[in-house]
Amino acid sequence: MKIQEGGLRILVAEDDPISRRLLETVLKKWGYEVAIANDGEQAWRMLENEEAPRLAILDWMMPGLDGIEVCRRVRERNAPTYTYILLLTARSQREDLLQGMEAGADDYLTKPFDANELKVRLRAGRRILELQEQLINAQAALRDQAARDPLTGIWNRSAVFDILQRELARSERDASPLAVVMADLDHFKKLNDTFGHLAGDAILRETVRRMAGSIRNYDALGRYGGEEFLLVLPGCDLASGLYRAEQIRRAVTSEPVDTSEGRIAVTCSFGVAATDGLNHQNSDHLVHRADAALFRAKHNGRNRVES
Numbered sequence: 001m002k003i004q005e006g007g008l009r010i011l012v013a014e015d016d017p018i019s020r021r022l023l024e025t026v027l028k029k030w031g032y033e034v035a036i037a038n039d040g041e042q043a044w045r046m047l048e049n050e051e052a053p054r055l056a057i058l059d060w061m062m063p064g065l066d067g068i069e070v071c072r073r074v075r076e077r078n079a080p081t082y083t084y085i086l087l088l089t090a091r092s093q094r095e096d097l098l099q100g101m102e103a104g105a106d107d108y109l110t111k112p113f114d115a116n117e118l119k120v121r122l123r124a125g126r127r128i129l130e131l132q133e134q135l136i137n138a139q140a141a142l143r144d145q146a147a148r149d150p151l152t153g154i155w156n157r158s159a160v161f162d163i164l165q166r167e168l169a170r171s172e173r174d175a176s177p178l179a180v181v182m183a184d185l186d187h188f189k190k191l192n193d194t195f196g197h198l199a200g201d202a203i204l205r206e207t208v209r210r211m212a213g214s215i216r217n218y219d220a221l222g223r224y225g226g227e228e229f230l231l232v233l234p235g236c237d238l239a240s241g242l243y244r245a246e247q248i249r250r251a252v253t254s255e256p257v258d259t260s261e262g263r264i265a266v267t268c269s270f271g272v273a274a275t276d277g278l279n280h281q282n283s284d285h286l287v288h289r290a291d292a293a294l295f296r297a298k299h300n301g302r303n304r305v306e307s
């Protein structure tokens with residue numbers, strides 16, 4: 001979300017009606033949307049709100065809560081998004097201003113304010129808000145990137161394991177079943193050796209696309225190892241886990257995969273384990289059981305589902 005030149009909402013908290021009217025007029029002229037508070041209490045109520053304006057001009061001297069106190073409360077709240085606060089004051093003594101800055105004000109303006117100065121101060125505030133927003137977006141992108149497998153875009157091993165632990169806790173809380181499926185492409189090493197790693201990568205990506213297309217929104221799919229995938233299926237007991245794994249197997253093996261080396265047929269083996277949510281299950285143990293079932297699927301001829 002980009003903060004627009006106009007459009008940005010500013011809270012003006014000012015008890016003096018003339019000064020308030022003046023602020024409202026210039027801000028609107030500059031294209032800002034203006035929210036008005038007549039005193040500190042009202043300002044705080046508005047700033048507490050999740051949809052609060054992110055930029056606030058607070059008069060220092062107001063009956064009830066003064067600007068400093070509102071400022072302090074905003075900072076104590078420690079919200080995920082930043083509120084940029086410009087303190088408006090008739091005082092110009094240095095120690096007073098320091099007090100305002102210490103309470104968490106970002107900037108101040110002395111009254112009577114100069115319109116051009118206000119304009120410049122607001123531009124600085126908007127820039128800070130934009131930078132903060134970019135930072136939050138970049139952090140979120142990094143967090144997401146760190147949880148993804150770079151080749152296929154699905155969850156990586158540690159992320160899908162985190163999801164499994166979360167879903168397992170939920171399953172115990174709700175006494176609802178949970179199935180875990182371990183899938184492994186058959187003879188993948190041989191495919192890689194025969195057709196090369198580019199074709200191998202294409203097979204992995206297409207396998208993931210087919211798996212992802214046959215699971216529900218609330219299922220999780222992660223790359224567990226090279227050609228090994230872990231699926232977490234909330235709400236599924238062993239019977240429906242087996243059924244779902246068979247559906248996924250059919251989707252994966254439905255037709256050969258197009259690669260630069262031609263169309264290559266793939267098969268996949270599946271191991272399923274489930275918990276009923278009534279007895280405590282350790283996630284490692286559950287995965288281990290799915291792994292043992294996968295081993296049986298391999299042992300019994302591959303391209304099949306076992307529990």
Ligand SMILES: [Mg+2]
Binds near residue numbers: 016061
């Ligand atoms: Mg006042």
